[in-house]
Amino acid sequence: MTNASESLLKKRLVLIDGSSYLYRAFHALPPLTNDAGEPTGALFGVVNMLRATLKEQPDYVAFVVDAPGKTFRDDLYPDYKANRAAMPDDLRAQVLPMCEIVEALGITILREAGVEADDVIGTLAVDAAGNGIDVTISTGDKDFAQLVRPGITLVNTMSGSRMDSQASVIDKFGVRPEQIVDFLSLMGDSIDNVPGVDKCGPKTAAKWLGQYGTLDEVMARAGEVTGKIGENLRAALPRLPLNRTLVTIKTDLALDRAPTDLVLRARHVEDLRTLYARYGFKQALRELEGGAGAAGANDDRQGGGMRSTAAGYARAGAAPAAPVDAALSAPGEYETVLTQEQFDAWLARLQAADEFAFDTETDSLDPMQARIIGLSFSVEPGKAAYLPLAHDYPGTPTQLDREQALAALRPLFVDPAKKKLGQHGKYDLHVLRRHGIEVAGYADDTMLESFVLNATATRHDMDSLAKRYLGYETVKYEQVAGKGARQIPFSQVALDDATRYAAEDSDVTYRLHRALAPQLAAEPGLEMVYREIEMPLVQVLERIEANGVMIDAGELRRQSADLGKRMLAAQQKATEMAGRSFNLDSPKQLGALLFDELKLPALVKTPSGAPSTNEEALEAIAEQHELPRVILEYRGLAKLRSTYTDKLPEMVNPYTGRVHTSYHQAGAATGRLASSDPNLQNIPIRTDDGRRIRQAFVAPPGHRIVACDYSQIELRIMAHLSGDAGLLRAFESGADIHRATAAEVFGKAMEEVSGNERRAAKAINFGLMYGMGAFGLARQLGIARGEAQDYIALYFSRYPGVRDFMERTRQQAREQGYVETVFGRRLYLENIQARNQGLRAGAERAAINAPMQGTAADIIKRAMIDIDGWLRDQNQRAFMVMQVHDELVFEVEEGFVDTLLAEATGRMAAAARLRVPLVVDSGVGANWDEAH
Template sequence: MPKLVLIDGSSYLFRAFHALPPLSNAAGEPTGALFGVVNMLRAHLKEAPDYLAFVVDASGPTFRDDLDPQYKANRPPMPDELRAQVEPMMQIVAAQGIPILRVSGVEADDVIGTLALQAANDGIDVVISTGDKDFAQLVRPGVQLVNTMSGSKLDTDESVVEKFGVHPGQIVDYLALMGDKVDNIPGVDKCGPKTAAKWLGEYGDLDAVIANADKVGGKIGENLRAALPRLPLNRQLATIKTDVALDEAPSDLALRERDVESLRTLYARYGFNQALKELDGGASASIAEKEPGAARGRGFTSAPSDLPAPVPDAALSAPGEYECVLERAQLDVWIAKLRAADEFAFDTETDALDPMRANLVGISFCVEPGRACYIPLAHDYPGAPAQLPRDATLDALRPLLSDPAKKKLGQHGKYDLHVLRRHGVDVAGYADDTLLESFVLEAGLQRHDMDSLAERHLGYETVKYEEVAGKGAKAIPFGHVALDDATRYAAEDADVTLRLHRVLKPKLEALPGQLSVYRDIEMPLVPVLERVEANGVLVDAAELRRQSADLSRRMLAAQQRATELAARSFNLDSPKQLGQLLFEELKLPALVKTPGGAPSTNEEALEAIADQHELPRVILEYRGLAKLRSTYTDKLPEMVNPETGRVHTSYHQAGAATGRLSSNDPNLQNIPIRTEDGRRIRRAFVAPQGRVLLACDYSQIELRIMAHLSEDAALLRAFESGADIHRATAAEVFGKPLDEVTSNERRAAKAINFGLMYGMGAFGLARQLGIPRGEAQDYIALYFSRYPGVRDFMERTRQQAKERGYVETVFGRRLYLPYIASRNQGQRAGAERAAINAPMQGTAADIIKRAMAAIDAWLAAHRDRALMILQVHDELVFECETGFLDTLLPEVRARMEGAAQLRAPLVVDAGTGANWDDAH
């Protein structure tokens, strides 16, 4: 059957602009939205539809403006950076030979709706490419919606009901009830998707809802009755016209011959290098971290401008052939294949997201793209076929998995290493991880999950977890998934992982600096982090409960004080009530606004007015206490693993673009260290009987890296002297002997030392020190006069970032800066600050990762006596036998201080104690 693709061009341009980074070409012209649209076009062209049209809004008013003069009246003007991409977008679409449609007096939606129904009536399958929910009203046999950015699809009545809770024929009424803030259509106040779907499910359509409005109780019933006069107009505005008089019929929309030379010129101008290769007959690949357990994320993100999404190679984007292994003879055949392969991909399926508690349900392997197997081990639904016994199967696989000479690869394989270790298999020879390959290549991107990687690098749409296991309340454990579906999903995990590796590996090999970061820093750290996470840390639950009780008492006292200050009771947790009290009743100035322009009550806003009234300070105190209680003192005891009696955090190597590790479940890196309450929480992290904790922390590592990179003689001298660096800096800046520096002068020097690394200017320094801006500017000028190498380094780094679009750490890790040439001054200034800070923060991250790998290797022979249990910023924490401390400390210090050779030598401070706070 012939196929027509109708592209909602206006929608995609806006969505791409807001969803993707603000990339730019070498000339500084914005390309982010353009990049997203071009990728979307290439995806549709790859499918070779019979008919295709790119539909955009025409300029001027439409019939909806006649119906309601306020329609879309509140829309802001198009941003300049987006406006600049409209014309090149249209040029590229035209050069591709794609018909462009724009009709005066109606919107693009109406043109699409008319063509869609005409084509369906003519026996042509219709795909509407859009992210706009309004089009759901058009779904019917022969008409489907596809969101190319997210990969989602609406193609049946059931799929629309699943997404919105109403049928396609009820979508217009659904939209009328909810209204649309973007289009300035006021609906029923406080009527959201669930309420609208509930009313339509109960009464059938909008007319029936209107007729039964008096039966709806409560405040929402009052709101409905107040909106009744407006609802018929809302329905008119939300209805897509399907009878627009058009010059083109669906059969007139065949693809025309493309203008290759124009495309070549446009792609070259805007830096779409992979699209250029495609024009010249080159082949390549598109992107996507397998999330822990069975679930996998999906998303669309653009690559940095010099690493654009490539065109999929046919061999790497074709469907795979997968085998379900149920017999021992099949298993033996696959073991032989794995032994014969140079490398193989593997993946586990489990019954939980927490790797420290997950049970193995099955395991998959792949030795060549397109051929993989799934070995189910614990599928227990009614009628499930007999499966190989888990222990015997793992015994058969153990020699292979534990062989360090056999190269294995995975996607977020740390999770799988945990699961297999829990089941008695210590994996060795873990050589490659596609999540980390992607992260090192494209650290600035948000998504490195397998689904996103497959979409970007392979042009391959993976099977979604919810497709085989359902979602929400209807989701079933993976062990209850039918084996045919489980095999299709699980074997694909291993298959796609191997395919991705075949694409990403040569990209890394083409960048020696990046390859070194991947091979020498990131990959060696995977098994180290797995061991640190498995070691866990002991917490004193009774101490935490005592702290929770104390925090609760102090929260109650803060609530009572706030009530006294307000002279009435109010909900301290309600931003709305707090805003009304502070800004309307107490008439305090609203110095900080929300993105929508309303007065903000966030921490910054309250700090800004805390000197004008006591209440904001009390609210800040209350919030701080509440956060500590909910995040740590109440939560940590609940997170103790019943099998180990310890708390096990999870570290993420791909969590921050600079390479810094992040932790979650629980996040142990955000415990406040500068407050007594934060330090009290650290006291609950304890050593077992007969053991102590050792905390080793790099001293002022980022300042030392600054001295190394800037080669400033005075700064290097300050470190070489071994003196207090902030006192030494104050002595330089204020021209005094060290012993005459005052505490305020040292405080100012410390603020400058750290502030400059984060791009702080005179305004920020003045606010931090509580001094006039002119005085702060004088401090900074004095600093640069004494440390001219630092000033030169900062200027040189900004310039290099603008020229190259990225900065690098000492070890070659790159951080791309898409905003560095932005026309928006705020975005550009932020990128310049990042350009200066990232090499220091990223180098510090690289150094501690190198130190962890070196220490872990030494600890291998002493794991019964000492464990590495925590990494927090520039600090490592160990648990060891009391009698082993004198051996451990010098070995750890030597490896931490030897992790990099800098012009300003690394120094490690260390402390010991029965708990983490005492060890500081």
């Protein structure tokens, strides 16, 4: 063994489960606060655990947390973690300071989109241990016991317990580390909403695995298990393979960090001093002051400062919040309206005001089913009222009649000259519409004011905005209604508490508008985006959501049954090909079968160099053996069934018989709309099975589905922004853009371009918009990296305007900290000046893509506003029912189809004036698939 290897064996990596740290500290410690009243209990616990960890002087260390958004597990099982309550507000308030302290301590924070923190930790741990680095995983999560092996130890910093051997895992759980996944699959996990075998606890699961060895064997011999528990086991058999996938920690992610990249950096003493003093951590501050002198000049850390990576309130390139106006942060005065005299006085105040803020309190988060419990109003900062209408706890004071009160308020809400203000008001517009009030004059929404000012500077919920722009701490729902199992419905909240909470909503909305409107007015381009795009779109989206879309539930159930049969057939076929049974959902078993037994080439590797079995890896070898293709087929069928065909029928609204999605304007920083419940953006279209799902989106009798879709809109925007003569010429001619590109790049006539050459040109056309380099192109086309680099160089030599545009955009982003769409929407790029090359490169890729994706988003929003205005005069002969990426979908009377097609495609094409024409493809059918 070399000296270098001997030295490496002495290195130690500590991987900290950040989410586990924070939640455990929050629930274990009392609700402490600092002198300013900010919650600090969880933060105090985390800081102490971090200090204890760092005293052991690890060579490498990372603090791993979950990235926002869904993971692959949510795709496999939409109800994954569905029963988890939202993070308590007192805990959420401590997340940002936690990240600030972690960064200031010199610890790298890791977040990986699409997976959980557990998977990042698992991948790094296995990689490091495989390279002779001793790994300590600092966590209280039992799932990590599956990773215990030589070189990987689990430490519960709070309790001091350790698991560092097979014996220690057996002592804790009664099974070996390699049986933990099967153990968890049988028991299920109530925290993650993974149902196991009913009544199967740890003792039963350990007993079965002790008797049969593996989950596969337990399933195969389930008939031998007697009694009620045996019946429960057999009933659970269909879902156990999915359980195993859900509880298995991935260890083969393609991460951009190696364990040896996680060197502990020098502390940033000044930042720590400020943070410890603010949150009252006196012992940590004394320890810091005692060691500050030794840190010396190394305290100016490399790799970017705290405020550019974690703080969020002063990000590099981010628009700073305006100084807080003291008048907007003072306590409010609120009134409970219980008498007709009080109500009449408030009606007079609302009628006399030019504008007023309002908010509804309801009995449901679903706006399509919620009933009004009360309303609040504000006409000036610091003054507001709550009108309770349906509180029903014992001893409730007499309230005004709901129907009569709403009838009295209706003229104010339907008056377009009376400006209404809201915070995420689309929900309230739905609720009022369902109670007979179609709001007009909805003029300002503070969520959207914040989003347009800077999409990435902060979250856009009221609590976050009040804290950032007003320096105001709002009353939280849990403070008046309780939390968890003890939470009561708002109708049972005492009126004094209800008024304090509800009236504050309208008051804070009014205050936020006073703070944000001048900032928008100072930026004419942003104000135009807000006034001409985002605000008019609110009521357009509300109408689309209310329209809903019909689905054929029977068709989806038939598809589910068919998918189930084909999944079983694929399992049987795979077993026959392998010559033995194996778990199709186990990467370990699959890897052993494909690469050890069948000797197929491992063309895609994990970061540790092990053969990968992800989708890309299986596609790479699918031409060499039929089994990988069968496994891919099985995975695709399972995802379609769990995500769509089983789920969509359950989402039909019982009152309308339709599915009503929810669109999110303040989601993607580029301005792209997102949707949820259901997520219409992810319904597949490239496969026959995916298209079958769209066949279940149907038109009622006498109507047709019409789909209108922008053709290659982002490429057209690229041509417009770059001004490249070649691209402009290709689009103006109406030629196949990818064939034209291939002809230009390879110096051929268009009719001579081969299929592979067109495919390469298409990959470059789309890849450049997303910052794809030679490595990505080589992987996509299955060619050598050098050949891919030659393609890109040749492309840029033929389209120099594109290369110049990309460089100009990078430079603009570096100088300004943001890039803009054609219509003036800004995307701030926090890492554009980062010292870390990976972060900086990611920001540069975003800088190039954002103007195109954001402009495409702006264009379809403008088209939606225009078409909606026209549709409202057409006597309900057509409805806009969906927006999906660059596509609008309509439900149209059969005799009105031609008119709708002409108007919709014409208005979409005219939604922007670019240097190249906007082209809209369209189709008509009895269902969504037929309309493509």
